[in-house]
Amino acid sequence: MGRGHRAVLRTADVVVEAWADGREECLAETVQALVECCAQVGDAVPDACMLFVLVGESDEALLVAVLDEVIHQMEANGRMTVDVSVDERTVTTRGQVEVRLATVPVEAVERVATAPAALTVHGVSFGCVDGMWRARLQLDL
Template sequence: MSRGHRTVPHTVDTVIEAWADTREECLAEVVRALVEAFADIGEVVPDDSAEFALDEETDEELLLTVLDEVIYQVEVYGRVAVDVSVDEWTGATEGQIEVRLATIPMGAVDQVGAMPTAVAVNGLRFGREAGMWRAHVVVDV
């Protein structure tokens, strides 16, 4: 099993690249990379979660929606996502998926970078490539 992520230098934004064997693992890697760009979560254990269902239009829309929710949780509730799970087989309406973000309070982490403000739609890529799931995201800070 191969998975990972990295941030790539960019003029004023943060570029995240992630890869994994499955869509869900790749999505989790992108969330980890986004959070690591602004917070050192160390070995904290989540104490709450945010759950939401969404229509699965395209893989890119799924990625964009999840990352927007990660940013929203920080901005509105002061909560930092430390893990993500995607479930297509629970009580969600057919054609929907359920997403769960495991979270901790912002006060439980050290801020190490600029807070993200939005995810750019331009250049967003998320899909299978050369036998693996890969993501490329530009994050406004």
């Protein structure tokens, strides 16, 4: 099936869904869906890269932590993510992921909606079902 994502904007929230063969790819697809809710990044060329390591007590907690960082970059630092990569760390640091957000100033992209000022999520599901990783969550706007 490969990988992909979609987001459905509603009056007060957005439903984000993503799927991929692997956990890290599904995390990246979820980030792309979130970004596309509020901006058209087009061919924007990143001029900065943020690198951070996250640990989640569960896959759902990890997903929320990654999305929280993306929103923090938008709101606190004025940086829009235009590319993302997620890699699981080595065996000795199992459960941790290294996230790289390639970003541009928010002024460099066309804003299509207001980004969530804070991450308020409902109905988070993230896991492997029948060999395919799937993420689904509802974000308040």
